[in-house]
Amino acid sequence: MIDKYRQAFDEEARELLTGLESALLELDEKRDDGEVLGRAFRALHTIKGSGAMFGFDQIAGFAHNLEAVFDRLRGGQLSATSDLIALSLAAGDQIKFMLDEAAGNGAADPARTAGIVAELHRLTGMAEPAAAAAPPSPAASGSTAGPAADWRIRFRPGPDVLLNGTNPLLLIRELRQLGELGVTVDTAALPPLSQLDAERCYLAWDMVLRTAAGREAIRDVFIFVEDDCQLSIEPLAAQPAEPDATAGPAKPNAAEARGAAAAASSIRVSADKLDQLVNLVGELVAVQARLGETALRRDDPEILEISEAVERLTCALRENSMSIRMLPLRPTFERFRRLVHDLSVELHKEVELSIEGADTELDKTVIDQLNDPLVHLIRNSMDHGIETPDARRRAGKPPVGTIHLSAQHSGANVLIRVSDDGRGLDAEAVRARAVEKGLIAGSAPLSESEVLALILAPGFSTARQVTGVSGRGVGMDVVERSIEALRGSLEMASRPGAGLTVTLRLPLTLAIIDGLLVRVGEAYFVLPLANSLECVELTREDIRDAHGKHIANVRGDLVPYIRLAEYFGIQRAPPEREQIMVVETDHGHYGFVVDQVIGDHQTVIKSLGRLYRNVQLVSGATILGDGTVALILDPHRLVQNAIQTVGQASACRTISNRHFRSFKKENRIDGTQVKP
């Protein structure tokens, strides 16, 4: 039983530590900010309180020391120094180690714990505060049983006890559990009915209790009210009665610093259960599609109506269960503050991290796998991108570099950008390095974007030496591959001398999308609805007027199009009228020519299996109502690929990083070499 709580505490404590860490880093910038101090204090307070409760006594004791310091900080008796903040960060890490130890991973060094506490006392000049040992609880403080004795209990509650939620009847019942009880009620103070205030207590009780329990146990029953009542507990043998307790006026404490840290109201559910739910919803969507299809074929209004109702519900259920899996990026982003802080120290660079759009939500699976690529990108920026303060001054830039981490929605995708204001990529250096590595011929004419694509080739680096930060055997190619595994894509934009921006485009979800079902000949395809703009007709006249160019005139705009039938080599008699689906891609508006647009389709994405892992144009498949398989097209990739194919036809050589991958295999470039 307790293990369950310990697990919950472990998770919660780690969250709190992340919160503490970002509060501390914020504090570094805004010393003595009451709100930030309050947040740090509360995090420690909860770690201490809950830790002691679930048996993490060491953690509780350690956190207690820190809590005492932060209590004084927020009370203004101490001020935050950078030493104190650094020490608190280290202490937070130590709590993490202690949690790991409690979870059975590694061991926390007790000497280090003691060292931090000693240092804490040295810095603050505070004496060792009393340890947060488990105090006796009111319910536990009963004295040991002796021989049964008679006690006389006189109990006159204050007039307001009822308003404070006390029910004297319950107290008397509790006394009865201690032994044999005789009760006499004293109604002397009761006023005439017309003057009676039903919310006041006018009664008093005179009781005789025969019990083996001692005075403390009896008194304990009244512990909550003893300040607001007259109570006497006497052994019956001895008579002198004295009023036992009187109300002590309460002194208001120092004003509580209230933080605005918004904690989301939530319950914890294991990720497995969510996956299961989403899978079931996926199956339901597929069945619903079949029902819809059948209903249409039967043409029975009654079934059609039911089918439509089921469709509405399925749609709502789908969106709901999807949104359950969505988590904000903030915790992931906030963690990088620490990374940037630590790396700045290690690299002797001054770097600020700014975060934008951290409330953007993404599927949990995507977020989980996003951490490593982002760490790598930030390391890259810190190590290779941003210059030393001196170099920056010489380049006429402010000495403090900036890394900007942002997230935003774009259709069915989320764009995550990591940009820095460092030196950017040197296209010439990249080219020289690629020639040196034998990746391209010295004379190959390459566009700038093609040169940048070289960075993504395995085993490529422009850094001259391996540093402790980058060059850990993980290159940009690995980043790209892990993003691709999430059905996302990676783009780079370099401004030489002014910085580099890496954009990750990630799908909102990996399981179900809204799609548009289209038909070409006998083949069915799904286009993501979020990218689809409109559908226009393509007549034979339009084709004739374009003089053989694949361009359509859509209300005055020229939209290049791709004929899917040609592109995929589908043999069929061309219909009289074709449709162009205009979609939005990274390269602007493009049209896909299809035979027929069937309509929207809730698409459960099924992966194509290992054999088709390297197929780029198709992001998966789905099963239609009648059992037919439809391929889900990736419009960005499709257009990119088409552009490259056209480019290939005009230029003598085009680089795609795909080629490098096969090149790597053939030429056995050592994958463990210096990486970007």
Add this chain to the structure above:
Amino acid sequence: MSKIILTVDDSASVRQMVKFTLSDAGYTVVEAIDGQDALAKLASPVNLVITDLNMPNLDGIGLIRGVRANAALKGIPILMLTTESQESRKREGKAAGATGWIVKPFTPQQILAVVKRVLG
């Protein structure tokens, strides 16, 4: 009908423990993450409030005052969770109108005993 207890704490693990313990004993437990949340949840019937004192947005003392100022919630028992180092806070809570308190750390048995005392 089982009695409804509102547990107010910004610590999910404490809420969870309170909830499991009291649910096992046959009470219905509603959770709130801070004082503000609790005040909102008190719009529906609740028989007992168990609140932490240190919380963001609206702390325990503020919640107790808020409840006692609300005529619709007259006489509802409120238990506060305190640590031993918070003697002055305990007095403050008592003055604000708390019915009783539970000292942290506590065991499931202890919390049940105290709940029985104020709720029957």
